[in-house]
Amino acid sequence: MTAFARKTCNGPCGRQLSIAHSFYRDYRYPGGYMSICKDCKRASVRENRELKLDYYRAKGRQKSALPYYRQRRRDYAQTPRGQEVMRAARARYRRWKAIEQRA
Numbered sequence: 554m555t556a557f558a559r560k561t562c563n564g565p566c567g568r569q570l571s572i573a574h575s576f577y578r579d580y581r582y583p584g585g586y587m588s589i590c591k592d593c594k595r596a597s598v599r600e601n602r603e604l605k606l607d608y609y610r611a612k613g614r615q616k617s618a619l620p621y622y623r624q625r626r627r628d629y630a631q632t633p634r635g636q637e638v639m640r641a642a643r644a645r646y647r648r649w650k651a652i653e654q655r656a
């Protein structure tokens with residue numbers, strides 16, 4: 554297979570594209586590339602996330618509650634950049650709180 558080999562996307566676009574440039578690698582497929590192009594794959598990932606948004610949000614919350622990630626946040630908060638980010642977040646929260654109380 555050369556770098557210029559092309560194949561037809563099995564996704565909704567059905568375009569004929571350069572394999573090396575327009576298809577994600579995936580060793581589970583016989584050719585080593587996915588059967589749908591990068592554009593179609595991105596669209597399907599986005600659509601799936603939207604359909605199961607609650608599931609993915611819950612999953613993210615579960616993950617960020619794990620000790621490893623809690624410790625990483627604590628460590629980051631000690632760095633100069635982390636303190637800057639925390640200060641900005643606190644300021645945003647105060648502004649938001651002030652608007653909440655007026656309403």
Ligand SMILES: [Zn+2]
Pocket residue numbers: 562563564565566567568589590591592593594
């Ligand atoms: Zn496609």
